[in-house]
Amino acid sequence: MTSIDHDATPGSPDALRPILSVQDLVVHFPVRGRGLLGRTTGTVHAVCDVSFEIYPGETLGLVGESGCGKSTTSRAVLGLRRATSGQVLFEDQDLANLPPDRMRRLRRQMQIVFQDPMASLDPRLTVYEIIAEPLRIHGVHKEDRHQYVAELMRTVGLNSEHGNRYPHEFSGGQRQRIGIARALALEPKLLVLDEPVSALDVSIQAGVVNLLDDLQRRLGLAYLFVAHDLSVVRHVADRVAVMYLGRIVETGECEELFANPAHPYTQALISAIPIPDPRKERERRRIVVSGEMPSPTDPPSGCRFRTRCPMFADRLDDAQQARCRQETPELAERGQGHPVACHFAEAVPVL
């Protein structure tokens, strides 16, 4: 397995330098009126001032509900989406200013695994062809391609004799393994995993989660793990960033964040996840958010969560509420043990 082992294991000098650094990332989409030449009528504030770092060999979980901007963030990281402002640095190199050939080489170092394995695999290609495609495009492993692909298949737990089969002959979990093998082909340092197990049954999902865990340890990979399922994220992530309406509202070490969430949104999110234990589940206290996610074309002033925030509604006085309306809370350390973007942050164990 040596040929696909990497040297960037945690603890090596490389581990001190982030592999990926995102700084003040902003992504806006224009909203156009009707018709082909419709004029721009507004702006979707999809991602707003998002900053984070990922170190070699670690997993950052990016979580939040639909429309919070997590997928847009991951696409901007991969250069698939243009940033309106801000920077994405891969090993200190700014993606935006790279000449095309450098960009091409850098692209090999970060790969993506999508949610729907069927939609991302070409049904007309055999599994061998699917996994070998990036090798062909980049002209690598010409001599030992068959051997190397077989090795990749074994690495992800597939039978290497099944290379001549087509995607539809595999189960959902196996297809996701094919997607992972393909992503590993160019020996990337970073994998962006966008809801990689959401489409799978739990009994199958567990095997893929374990596989990602093993690959990370063996190959020293860094993961940006984007998901809405907090129980999965808690299982795989070293650190977590929680997004709401385009902004990171809280971030910290996984264990710490789940034990002491300090943002009312994180608290609500964690308390809403059902636990598969009837007695515990029925005794839990839920922190309920009211209403619905506001439109990202017209996000609330000040704190974007205030319109649904149970603390804002139930516990803050007029002056405090005015502050939430007027002043955008910075993502900062506020004595809660980790950065949180709430003027009145207060760690509350909800588990």
Next chain:
Amino acid sequence: MSTAATTGEEVLVVEDLTVSFPTDDGLVQAVRGVSYRLREREILGIVGESGSGKSVTSMAIMGLLPRSARITGSIRFRGQELVGLRESGLNKLRGSKIAMIFQDPMTSLNPVHTVGYQVAEAILAHNDVSKAQARRRAVELLDTVGVPNAGQRVDSYPYELSGGVRQRVVIAIAMANKPDVIIADEPTTALDVTVQAQVLDALRTAQQETGAAMVLITHDLGVVAGQADRVLVMYAGKPVEIGDVEDIYYRPRMPYTLGLLGSVPRLDASRSQRLLPILGSPPSLVNLPAGCPFTPRCPIAQDRCEREEPPLVTVTSHPHRAACHFSQDLAGVRPHDLFTSTSADARTEDHPGRPSAGEPTGEGDLP
């Protein structure tokens, strides 16, 4: 926990229901003998892998299967046989006495009418009230199920609403019909967790206010743990375990149930605990081999399991039944006693329940 389960009158009795579909590949045996009894006010959770026949069972009850479907067995609603009943008879029950809530609320909503109109229609169908009264009642119902600003939302069209609000509108319509049974098939699967919590509350409210019994189908073991009185676990078209919710979660007696419980990542478990997948995948429902369909994935399977499909039999107390030749041996057994934390994909013949050499394995084997 399940007082309703033992006291109420039986409203729905399903007996040895089978459903098969003739296809080009052969006969798909989607449901192979489902039986359950549902009492007034009781909530029965149905769990199982994708394709295990949860939806087809419910569609059979609702009479919504395509004509090609072959159905045998019996479905009795308050004593009335539904299998073989003519369209007109079913239409009277469907939507009113038995309400169905689907994953996609647009399945039930009419895109060209306001939601208020659609709730009011249901009210007018069952009550002798004026249109103005029906509208007022519609606003009340929308408010009851937690639709924000119900007074304004009543005039919205479905496309103007979010998925969570649409689902609550569907629940309000179901309430207006005063059903005896609500069948909810993955009602919150497409929703975000905070919205899921709101919709589950709405369902609970609807079920309690109407006194209906409920069948809650979901792949989410956490949702069932919080809602159901009793649980039915399905595998390859058959119930493999049924019992009170606590029996199923704390005293499971079928390896598949144990496997499901071991594979879910849970917020209350230690983070470092590896997940325990079930190796392999469910069988094809065309030409199912003899024997227990879980055999190829089962860590305790014996020769007998390949030959004989075990019946669903009582484990200890009457309501708890399991379909496994070795269920008596599973007393006190927990998932990690049976399953390993492998990352491999399929079982290999010579090392049952263990990944083969050379494949990625559990943490202990890593360099």
